[in-house]
Amino acid sequence: MTVKEIISKYGNKRENLLQILHDIQNQNSQNYIDEEDINLLSEEMNIPISDIKGTASFYTMYSFVPRGKYIIRVCDSPPCHILGAQTIFDALEKKLGIKEGEITKDGLFTLEGTSCLGVCGVAPAMMINDEVYGNLDEEKIEKILEQIREKESK
């Protein structure tokens, strides 16, 4: 869908801005909101570019820089923390060879920390795109990454 179409899907009103931004980001192959789309949005909705950026940057789910096809978001809130979230995060950094906020060379993964995902019953937990993974340990992470890589190499 074009930016115009997305706007008309929800209605050209300020209160629909967050939904519109969600859709724009979701259909971008690199999981971010690019400059061109922001310009178009600004023109169509008559909201200054600075305002759109100021609003979107307030929320953690939006990004202005390209991200991997798979966004790994590791929960770093207290319930996961006491059950070893830091170990999970360190292991992911090592296995992927990237630091928080970075993207792997093959463009497949971005690693992010996130606040509570609401799946504390299976802490430590992480989300990869819309999928949640819980009761994590190093072995499990290895398997999850392997599965995704395998799927992508086909």
Place this chain on the structure above:
Amino acid sequence: MSKRSIAQVLVGIDGNTVLFGARKIKTKLITEMHKHGLSEQVQVIETGSIGPANQGVIIGVYPAGEMYGNITEEEVVEFVQERFVKGRPYKKLLLSEKLPAGIDLTAYDSRKTQYLGRIVLDNCGKINPEDIEEYIGMRGYEALGIILKEKTSEEVIKIVRDSGLKGRGGAGFPTGLKWSFTAKVKDTPKYVICNADEGEPGTFKDRLIMEGDPHKVLEGMAICGYAIGANTGYIYIRGEYQLSIQRLEKAIKDAEKLGLLGENIFGTDFDFQVKIKIGAGSYVCGEETALLTSMEGFRGEPRFKPPFPAESGFLAKPTNINNVETFANIAPIILNGAEWFKKLGTESSSGTKVYTVLGHIKRSGLIEVPMGVTLREIIYDYAGGMSSGNFKMTQIGGTAGNLLSSEFLDVPLDFQSLKEVGYSLGSGAVLIMNETVSVVDFIKCCMKFFVHESCGKCTPCREGTRYAYEILDKISLGKGKADDIESLKLLGESMKDSSFCPFGQSAPNSLLNSLSLFPEEYNNLLIK
């Protein structure tokens, strides 16, 4: 042989169990039943959360009242063979022999069998949340029908008020009173907003309520709409809650099809439509005025009160905002009456409370217990005791909540009793920790959360959280001095007194508690 149904197998499909392949297990159960020619005798039914959150895929077998956990796809073959062909309990995965009366799955294996029953989670784990007929079969939408035909809006508010229901989002404001504020305002249109931006770490009760019984939330909202004179409701839900969003969307569509939402509900002139707004990852948006700003498409920063949302809320119109759990209490109160509700819980806090219990305990998950149950009962009766080590502390109400040491184990958990010891009930998270957890490290992690989530609007919160984190970091690395402790106290007190919204005011709660309950943990790390 007769083909009538002799048993039902309920598969709990929620955000937790999906991770362990609950959907595949449901399919596998169906094919296995078919293989043995049992398809008609044993129904395999999808339901919401059955309760436990760390026991893999959970299934319940009725009417026997057995609950099984950690079931895998491979194991289904043997399970069906043993349980339904041979007809004996599959001991290997049995979580409980018998469930307490009233088919209360959450309180299973609990010594508290006199437990009175559930209100909010009554249908969770019993009905298929994606089938509106099943909700209707449990007296769903009856309360809405009754009030539309027999009660005035004032009468509805009076029932809610008399029930003593207090908001379940954390602050505990009387719900009926809140409704009466919005009802009084003449301006139109009015809005009903369901706050489903559940972001308090350790809390996932609202998610499981929406996943397990979405219609109950919708019905509560519609009743509120009638009571305050609103025709539109919004559910502001966090973007991470995919399954909740899907089930709510389906529930809204199904209810509209049957004329239970939409125009001319039950053939009356009352219209009520519900829309979903998806959040974008911001903890502070759970605060009601920040939620409104976010819904309007701006940075989710809190606004000054007054004017209160009751007068000037969404798009500057009269708005009533309640938490998911609060709305889920409404239809049962209308059906059973205010007196019935008041019989549950304590004098100051009627009804039940839904908690998510987690940490170093044997069984983490969702429980609904009467107000006034103590922490000791939650840990040792409902959660099966500590999973390892000895009890050290509990954080209740999430990261913005309070820290409790063992001396608080017998304080009844309700609004009033906690207030008396200077605490608040908060969101419903109960995080239990053993002695392996370092107080300083834990508090540092909590503060890191606030640094990240502070919206930046006011200085005490924006700067206070950051300074507090830096000092905690210093102490945890063994570089702290005695006056750092004084700085932390001063900082915490100032944030409490001068932050703009409840976020900044509650951010130092656990920090201050820890300084008075566990001073030696800090002192041990200081430079001598």
